[in-house]
Amino acid sequence: MDHTMPDAYTVRAAIALAVRAPSVHNSQPWDWRFAGRTVELRTDPRRHLRNTDPDGRDLLVSCGCALHHFTVAAAATGWAAQVHRLPDPAEPGLLARIDLVPHDTRDGDIALAAAIPRRRSDRRRFAHRPLLVRDEVLLQKSAADHGAALCVVAGAPQLSALTSAAAEAGGLHRADPDYAIELAAWSGRNHAPDGVPAQNAIQSHTAVRELRVRDFADARPDDTEGRDGAALTVLSTAGDSALDRLRAGEAASAVLLTATRLNLASCVYTEPLELTCTRGLIRDCVLDGHGEPQLVVRIGYLPEGAAPLPATPRRPLGEVVRPVAHPYGIGLPIPAQLRGR
Ligand SMILES: Cc1cc2nc3c(=O)[nH]c(=O)nc-3n(C[C@H](O)[C@H](O)[C@H](O)COP(=O)(O)O)c2cc1C
Structure with missing residues (x-):
């Protein structure tokens, strides 16, 4: 077993937390692929809300939220994310290529990841209490x-x-x-x-x-x-x-x-x-x-006694994640002896 390479379950678990990120109208406009230690995040242009977000700002901001959620989830499971943003000018929809390398998880990593399932977009009125x-x-x-x-x-x-x-x-x-x-x-x-x-x-x-x-x-x-x-x-x-x-x-x-x-x-x-x-x-x-x-x-702060808000749903992971069969990771040349296998 290669301890410097995350297994597919770990990567999928980190993506499952990443997709809890907020997105405009909960459109979840992302597409994840992974192979080996490399994960790629793309926009899903079919989910661009053209009449709400004509210049695509919310689309990119939503994907940025998911990218950060992913790095937080990875750190909590022992993997540091080395993020290469917009790595290919020929493919602007490819927002990030992320390499996972071993990482010593700290208490702060776990505390931040634990906030992911607890966070809600809460539109109710908040209490009159200034921030500390x-x-x-x-x-x-x-x-x-x-x-x-x-x-x-x-x-x-x-x-x-x-x-x-x-x-x-x-x-x-x-x-x-x-x-x-x-x-x-x-x-x-x-x-x-x-x-x-x-x-x-x-x-x-x-x-x-x-x-x-x-x-x-x-x-x-x-x-x-x-x-x-x-x-x-x-x-x-x-x-x-x-x-x-x-x-x-x-x-x-x-x-x-x-x-x-x-x-x-x-x-x-x-x-x-x-x-x-x-x-x-x-x-x-x-x-x-x-x-x-x-x-x-x-x-x-929510007013005293405010009821907890239900979580909003997410698309099934199978719809947004695609494992790519490439033992050496995405974006790397396939060694000549493996080509055509
Ligand atoms: C880029 C972006 C724009 C958003 N704009 C609004 C908004 O204008 N009004 C609003 O109530 N929520 C807004 N939201 C929150 C989303 O509606 C919310 O994230 C989504 O419904 C999922 O719910 P959750 O955050 O509780 O998981 C926005 C979120 C993002 C990331």
Whole structure:
């Protein structure tokens, strides 16, 4: 037995945790292949939500989340992931080639991996309890470790710009029939392996100066009372290339898992970043022109006694993972003596 090579069960187990990552409308737009110590992550272009996400930002961010989830899961099972992002310019859909090498698992690796099945996108109102400074620093560090910045929006003008951008984006989307058809197809679902289930969707908050969440189909009323006390954060990157978007997804995953580990509730929100005009508003008026906004993340405490949220479903692993018969790993030349076998 080669102890420097992960077995297929270990790789599949790590991918099974990776696909618990959040994705836009729970579209799970990924395609995994592996052989030997090498794992490849591709986008699944059939799952690109063209009317919600015309420039493909959410698609890449979603895959970035899954990529980071994979590295966390691998580390917890004794494998460090050496990630080569966008390794082949001729194949832009190939987002990462990952080589697994032996790794001494630490307590922190296990704690972060344990957060994966506990994390939920929680759209309910959060309690009025400010984040601890210590937790805010840890969240910002988790983003910075992946090349992104996490800005906690605190000033009244910035909060007002963010909530206005969200309201404007909601209005523009409601007036767009193609967007509405796509949203209806991907939400309000029951017993489907993808999409946003009705039980996880909450009716939009309409109070003035509250962040309006996305209007999913068949959303239920919020059972938490009062105004939303969530901390609103914007995750940004220096540029806006495909690599920046992928890295933003990795950073978002790190922030969400760190939040879960700290027993904080969270939810990603990207509606105002899907439209050029409201994205520009957030860049200029919330980030003061510093960096490219990639996601908004609500973070906070659930009110006392809030019921646990059910997990959203995922597609069967067999649909998203393909073992590739190649004893030397993917992307490597096959030795001449093995060719044609
Ligand atoms: C790129 C991206 C964009 C998202 N945008 C929103 C959004 O605008 N509003 C929202 O309520 N959830 C949003 N989500 C959360 C997804 O709907 C959620 O991850 C998915 O339904 C799976 O549920 P889970 O996160 O609880 O596992 C987004 C997630 C990602 C990764």
